[in-house]
Amino acid sequence: MYFACVKTPVGFLEILFDNSLAVTKISLTNLEKTCIPGIALNFVEQLNAYFVGKLSEFNYPVNIQNVSEFDRAVLDLTLKIPYAHTVTYNWIANKLNTSPRAVGQALKRNPLPIVIPCHRVIKSDGTTGGYSLGIEAKQWLIKHEKSVLLIKSY
């Protein structure tokens, strides 16, 4: 078990790693202090690259634990949403033959926000819906990805 604290555009994040250095959890922290042990450098570098628009897909070992089979199905599908693209809770619900509300509940339990891009799942009325790192963060991430894509394809 190791952890790192990083300052990002969406706030200070705490990142947990297991003994094999896979990421197990990402969450907001009120400990507003940077703290990056050597073993975390590689991942933090990817994270920073993502935030400056130089990385669109994470390539780093993760360890998704403490989730149900249902949660895993939702997260697997979420992982396949392409960069800067969005789908609705309802869209995922239809794929899994469940209800959009249940999908929201599963995403709420996403242990790895940003890496598992649940910010790309929005409500069918076009508003963002909730986010464990805060709604402003969700809006920021969506806007960020769209503008990065735009710049790349000018």
Place this chain on the structure above:
DNA sequence: GAGTGCGCATGAT
């Protein structure tokens, strides 16, 4: 453990 009630990151009316 099985059963039930309830709170949601929703959606359709």
Place this chain on the structure above:
DNA sequence: ATCATGCGCACTC
């Protein structure tokens, strides 16, 4: 505004 919805959790037995 109101209802249907599925899942997980917190209760009860």
